[in-house]
Amino acid sequence: MKKKAIIIGLSSSVLFTSILDVSQVHAIADNYSYIEEVEEEGSESIFLEMEEPSLVNLNKSDEEFLKNIEFYQKNGDSIEVIIPNLQEYQIIINNDVEYEVFEKDDKLKHTYCIQVDESMSAFNFEVMNTHLGNRYTITVHIDYVNGKVEIESVEVILLSSEENDEASDIVDETKEENDEASDIVDETNDPLEESEKAEGEKDSLELPGKSENVDDKEKLTSPQEQVEESVFEENNNTDQQEEPKDVEITKTRTALNAASVIVNGFYTVRSKDTFNSIAKQFGLSNLQLQVYNPQVTNINLITVGSQLAVTREAVESRLSTEEKKHLYTGNGNGEFQTPQEFFSYLYPYAKELANLPGEEPLYVSIMLAQAALESGYGKSALASPPFYNLTGIKGEHNGNYVKMWTREETKNGESYYVLANFKKFPSYFDALKGNADLIRYRGYYDQVWVKNSSTYLDAVKALNESPYATDTKYGSKILNIINTYKLYDYDLDKVLKTYKVEYNARVKSNNTGIYTVPKNTYGAILYTSYLYNNKDINVVEEATTEGGTFAKIVDIKSKKVLGWINKNDLDLYSVIQSKKSVEYYAQVQPSNSGIYTSPQGTYGAILYTSYLYNGKNVKIAEEATTTNGTYSKLVTDNGKTVGWINKKDLKLFNSGSTNYYAQVRSKNAGIYTSPKIVSGTLLYTSYLYDWKDVRVTEEIAIGNETYSKLVRVDTQGFIGWINKRDLAAYTTISSSRKVNYVGEVKSSNQGIYTLPKGSYGAKLYTSYLYNWKQVRVIEEAETQSGIYAKIVKYENGSEIGWIKKTDLTY
Numbered sequence: 001m002k003k004k005a006i007i008i009g010l011s012s013s014v015l016f017t018s019i020l021d022v023s024q025v026h027a028i029a030d031n032y033s034y035i036e037e038v039e040e041e042g043s044e045s046i047f048l049e050m051e052e053p054s055l056v057n058l059n060k061s062d063e064e065f066l067k068n069i070e071f072y073q074k075n076g077d078s079i080e081v082i083i084p085n086l087q088e089y090q091i092i093i094n095n096d097v098e099y100e101v102f103e104k105d106d107k108l109k110h111t112y113c114i115q116v117d118e119s120m121s122a123f124n125f126e127v128m129n130t131h132l133g134n135r136y137t138i139t140v141h142i143d144y145v146n147g148k149v150e151i152e153s154v155e156v157i158l159l160s161s162e163e164n165d166e167a168s169d170i171v172d173e174t175k176e177e178n179d180e181a182s183d184i185v186d187e188t189n190d191p192l193e194e195s196e197k198a199e200g201e202k203d204s205l206e207l208p209g210k211s212e213n214v215d216d217k218e219k220l221t222s223p224q225e226q227v228e229e230s231v232f233e234e235n236n237n238t239d240q241q242e243e244p245k246d247v248e249i250t251k252t253r254t255a256l257n258a259a260s261v262i263v264n265g266f267y268t269v270r271s272k273d274t275f276n277s278i279a280k281q282f283g284l285s286n287l288q289l290q291v292y293n294p295q296v297t298n299i300n301l302i303t304v305g306s307q308l309a310v311t312r313e314a315v316e317s318r319l320s321t322e323e324k325k326h327l328y329t330g331n332g333n334g335e336f337q338t339p340q341e342f343f344s345y346l347y348p349y350a351k352e353l354a355n356l357p358g359e360e361p362l363y364v365s366i367m368l369a370q371a372a373l374e375s376g377y378g379k380s381a382l383a384s385p386p387f388y389n390l391t392g393i394k395g396e397h398n399g400n401y402v403k404m405w406t407r408e409e410t411k412n413g414e415s416y417y418v419l420a421n422f423k424k425f426p427s428y429f430d431a432l433k434g435n436a437d438l439i440r441y442r443g444y445y446d447q448v449w450v451k452n453s454s455t456y457l458d459a460v461k462a463l464n465e466s467p468y469a470t471d472t473k474y475g476s477k478i479l480n481i482i483n484t485y486k487l488y489d490y491d492l493d494k495v496l497k498t499y500k501v502e503y504n505a506r507v508k509s510n511n512t513g514i515y516t517v518p519k520n521t522y523g524a525i526l527y528t529s530y531l532y533n534n535k536d537i538n539v540v541e542e543a544t545t546e547g548g549t550f551a552k553i554v555d556i557k558s559k560k561v562l563g564w565i566n567k568n569d570l571d572l573y574s575v576i577q578s579k580k581s582v583e584y585y586a587q588v589q590p591s592n593s594g595i596y597t598s599p600q601g602t603y604g605a606i607l608y609t610s611y612l613y614n615g616k617n618v619k620i621a622e623e624a625t626t627t628n629g630t631y632s633k634l635v636t637d638n639g640k641t642v643g644w645i646n647k648k649d650l651k652l653f654n655s656g657s658t659n660y661y662a663q664v665r666s667k668n669a670g671i672y673t674s675p676k677i678v679s680g681t682l683l684y685t686s687y688l689y690d691w692k693d694v695r696v697t698e699e700i701a702i703g704n705e706t707y708s709k710l711v712r713v714d715t716q717g718f719i720g721w722i723n724k725r726d727l728a729a730y731t732t733i734s735s736s737r738k739v740n741y742v743g744e745v746k747s748s749n750q751g752i753y754t755l756p757k758g759s760y761g762a763k764l765y766t767s768y769l770y771n772w773k774q775v776r777v778i779e780e781a782e783t784q785s786g787i788y789a790k791i792v793k794y795e796n797g798s799e800i801g802w803i804k805k806t807d808l809t810y
Contacts, residue, residue, distance in 0.1 A: 062134055065089060066127070066156055071140060074113070076148035079140060081112040081125075083297075090295035090306065092126040092318075110297050118144045119396075128295065134158070265314025266307040275299035282310040288416045312405060315419055319403070326421070328404045334379035339485060342377045343368055346390075347490055349429045353436045355547060360440050361450040363459050365487035367435060369478045372485075388425040391435040400424035409470040444468070456488055493520045493547035501542050504556070504573045504603040509533040511569035518543050518550035518564045527563045536603070537562065539570070574601035574628040582623050585653050585678055585700055586632070590614040592649035599624050599631035599644045608643040617678045617702065623647070637673040637682050655700035661713065661730040661760035666690040668726030675700055675707040675721045684720040693760065694719060696727070731758035736781040742794065743810035745803065747771040752801040756781050756788035765801045775800060777808070 070082040083091060091112070093099055098115040114123060124139040141152040267278060275296070279289040290296060292309040302308075309315045316327060336342040346368060354362040371390040375383030382389045387402050395401065401421040409415050425431040439445045446452055447462035457479070464475025471477070482488055495518060513519065513529040538559075541552035549567040554560060576599060593600065594610040613634070622633035624644070632650060634642035670676070670686040695716070698709040708727060710719040733756060745752075752770065755762035776797065779790035787805045792798060 061088070062129055062136070065129075066136065066138075069138070071151055071154055073149050073151055077116060079114045079116060079123075079142065079149065079151065081114060081140075083110045083112065088129060088303070090128045090303075091297060092128070092295040114140075116142060116149050126295075262310070263307075264317060265309060265311035267310045269302050269304055269306050269308060271304050273302070273304075275302055278308060278310070284310065285414070285416065287410070287414055291416050291418050312417075312419070323403065326401055326403045328381065328402050330381065334384045336378035339372065339377045342372060343485060343487070343490075346371060346428060346432065349432050351490070351546060353429075353432050356436075360446075362436060362439055362448070363450060363456045364490040365456050365482045366448070366459055366463065366478065367432060368487050368490060369481040370435060371432065372481050373474075373477055382422055383431075386424070387422070388428050388431045389422050389434075390428065390431045393423045393431075393434050393438060394420050395423050396421060397423040397425050397430070397434065409472065411470075411472070413472055456482065456491060491520075492522055493518070493545040495521055496544045496546065498541060498543045501539055501551075503539050503575060504536060505539055505551070505553075505570040506534060506536050506573070507532045507553075507565065508569050508571060512566055514553070514563040514565045516563055518545050518547075519566065520547050521545055524564075532562065537570075542567065572627075573603040574599065574626040576602060576624050576626050578625045580623055582620055582632075584620050584655060585617060585675060585702070586620060586650035587617050587653070588613040588615065588634075588645065589649050589651055593646055595634065595643035595645045597643060599626050599628075600646060601628045602626060605644075613642070613679070617653075617675075618642070618650075619674055619678055620650070653700050653702050655698065658696055658699050660696050660732050661693060662696055662708075662727040663691055663693055663730070664689040664710075664722065665726050665728055669723055671710065671720035671722045673720055675702055676723065677702055677705070681721075689719065693730075694727075696729075699724065730760035731756060731762075731783040731785055733759065733781045733783055736779060739777055739780050739789075741777050741810055742774055743777055743789070743791075743808035744772060744774050745770040745791075746807050746809060749807035750804055752791070752803045754801055756783050756802050757804065758785050759783060762802070770800065775808075777810075780805065 065084060065088075068084045070080075072080040072082070074080050083089075091110075093112065093114075100113045112125075116123065120142065122139055122141045124137055126135060126137055128135045135158075137157045139155045139157070141154070143150050143152050267282070269278070275289065276286060276299070279286050282289075284292075286299060289308065289310070290299065292312075292315050296302060296308070309318070316324070319327065336345065347364070350364045350367045350371075354364045354367055371378075371383075374380075374392040375390045378384070378390070381387070382392065382402070382404060389402075392406070400423070402424050403419055404422055405417050406420050406422075407415055407417055423431075423434060425434060439448055444466045445463070445468065448459045448466070450459070453459040453462065460475050460478050460482070463478065468474070507514075509530075511529065511533070514527045514532065515524045516527060517524050532553075536556055537553040538556050539551045540554055543550045543552070543564070550564045551567045551570060552564055553562045553570075555562060588595075592610065592614070595608045595613060596605045597608055598605045618634045619637070620632045621635040621639070624631045624633070630647045631644045632647045633644055636642060664671075666687075668686065668690070671684045671689065672681045673684055674681040689710075693713050694710045695713050696708045697711055700707050700709075706724040707721045708724045709721055711717060712719060747768070749767065749771070750757065751767040752765045753762045754765055770791075774794045775791040776794050777789045778792055781788050781790070781802070788802045789805045789808060790802055791800045791808075793800060
């Protein structure tokens with residue numbers, strides 16, 4: 001959608017501006033009065049007028065001209081500036097701005113199509129009234145919204161009058177010099193003119209707007225040489241007819257006047273000059289003179305008294321102080337002595353940049369050939385430090401650039417020179433990256449990509465047909481460099497190393513092909529890109545090349561070698577790295593990834609079930625560590641394998657080793673092959689071990705219940721699992737310590753035992769034999785039921801037994 005920017009009155013040095021956003025009005029409401037609201041093709045614009053007269057005495061014709069300039073945003077990446085009749089005005093576009101100029105159908109207006117990008121916040125151009133000398137700078141402020149350019153505002157600023165006054169003084173002085181020179185020529189040539197009239201000679205006459213017919217001859221190198229040549233022609237041309245006196249002009253006078261109006265490389269246009277005649281006087285083509293003077297949009301409409309740049313120095317003098325800082329001053333210094341040195345140095349950079357991961361692959365040969373052609377094998381000033389611009393990319397790099405003259409060529413093969421900004425890079429790598437980014441992202445060059453061309457030959461052809469270079473022979477020059485230095489070899493990858501392997505994998509359906517040797521190495525031929533899609537193969541060898549890792553694959557059954565495929569095009573099976581026997585219990589999570597015949601992802605693994613055991617308690621008998629994780633083997637009570645499940649899909653019960661003795665109660669709930677609540681558990685017995693001693697080696701907590709693993713006391717053989725509530729645990733000694741003191745046994749004691757009472761193996765020795773007798777205590781032991789004392793005879797120290805400490809007095 002196009003949006004028209006409406007130019008409006010402003011104050012002081014800023015004469016006009018345009019506002020496309022209604023909200024901006026409030027910020028300047030104190031200085032302006034609201035006039036009307038205008039809608040133009042779906043955009044909302046504001047037209048404002050000053051409450052007080054402008055402080056600037058603006059010429060009415062200038063005001064009318066400026067107000068009729070129109071601005072449109074177009075195609076999201078360009079701005080159209082439509083200029084009214086240019087008869088009395090010149091337009092000068094900033095050199096940093098890319099633009100095209102064409103006439104409207106009615107030829108009364110000219111359109112400048114300005115190319116913009118997201119790095120720009122504004123662009124400007126100048127308008128000059130060639131009669132009055134008034135000059136204005138017009139700045140267009142832009143923004144990017146959703147990737148498309150939008151005009152924010154337009155400012156028109158009057159340049160200082162002192163600058164215009166100085167220009168007028170120069171013109172006046174030049175006119176005085178012209179008048180003096182003209183008088184001298186008239187006096188000198190009077191006799192010659194009379195002689196010419198008598199002989200019927202006629203000078204060639206050039207009318208404004210017409211082309212001058214001249215013979216093909218060597219161009220004059222200076223105004224003085226032009227004078228001499230003109231006099232020679234005057235005295236030797238006898239075939240021309242007499243020309244009318246009212247328009248009589250001699251070539252001698254033209255040459256002298258031309259010399260007298262050149263000031264610092266600028267030529268002041270006289271009344272009977274044409275654009276063509278001025279170009280020829282200074283050995284320039286019309287196109288070159290137009291390039292020197294972008295303010296001239298119609299060569300048939302040049303204004304008397306206006307100044308045209310006829311030298312490079314004049315063009316450079318127009319630059320701002322800041323721009324002149326970037327002008328090339330001859331400080332480049334080539335680093336390479338030979339083309340081979342140039343290619344060898346840049347190859348690693350080009351190889352890396354042409355094959356960046358995730359980016360479109362490019363041809364290394366073309367990247368190097370472009371750099372060689374554009375830089376003279378690295379010897380050009382632009383390619384040398386500190387600029388490093390190998391491929392002549394114009395613009396700025398992070399705000400850094402250098403201004404240089406460069407040769408351009410039209411589609412018709414006509415050459416001309418322009419002063420352009422070239423990117424200044426910090427290194428050769430960055431320079432090549434700038435070229436690679438241009439080919440990848442600019443949009444014109446997708447046919448230069450590797451995937452869109454069968455060989456570098458197709459890519460070069462596409463590059464030649466692209467807007468990259470104006471040289472019509474650019475493609476043939478690139479091919480000549482590639483073939484001369486065999487740069488096509490750089491497009492191939494070197495094999496860095498190979499090694500034997502052994503594993504199974506599956507070929508992806510979207511693979512990049514199976515080749516006779518690793519892809520993009522010498523001799524690689526495509527075998528197939530689809531015959532083995534989604535099929536299992538065996539990998540027997542791997543090769544690492546500059547382009548990646550490739551796998552040599554064979555048919556699993558026939559062992560026939562199929563070829564080489566990029567390893568990324570294979571779904572690798574998981575490899576079992578280790579196994580170990582275990583025994584623990586867990587609950588299968590409902591959100592599990594399935595139970596498989598072997599660890600998931602390993603070769604041959606088949607899904608058994610993804611839901612049958614959801615939420616169930618299971619027994620784990622084995623674990624396998626694979627490249628994809630740890631898997632647990634589920635088994636039944638009789639040892640039959642259920643399948644393998646990712647350990648992450650199990651909720652493990654709290655369990656731990658222990659070691660104590662207990663007695664099985666008679667009214668127990670049974671002894672099972674596994675904890676009772678585990679799926680598939682079988683009852684072993686409910687009575688065989690009533691009141692028998694057992695040893696507990698492990699306990700597991702499942703929900704609110706704790707189950708104990710029983711083994712025989714004598715043989716340590718496995719008995720089964722019982723609920724801990726059905727056991728009468730023997731007392732255990734938690735700690736003990738050596739002591740030495742004397743005590744007396746109470747008559748009301750609970751007995752003297754061979755071990756602390758209640759512990760496994762403790763037997764009653766006596767409950768009365770030592771009543772009220774003195775004994776010596778040599779050890780104390782702490783149990784669940786209290787502290788027990790180990791006593792010996794007072795007289796000789798022989799051991800008696802264990803008594804509860806509270807049954808002693810001391």
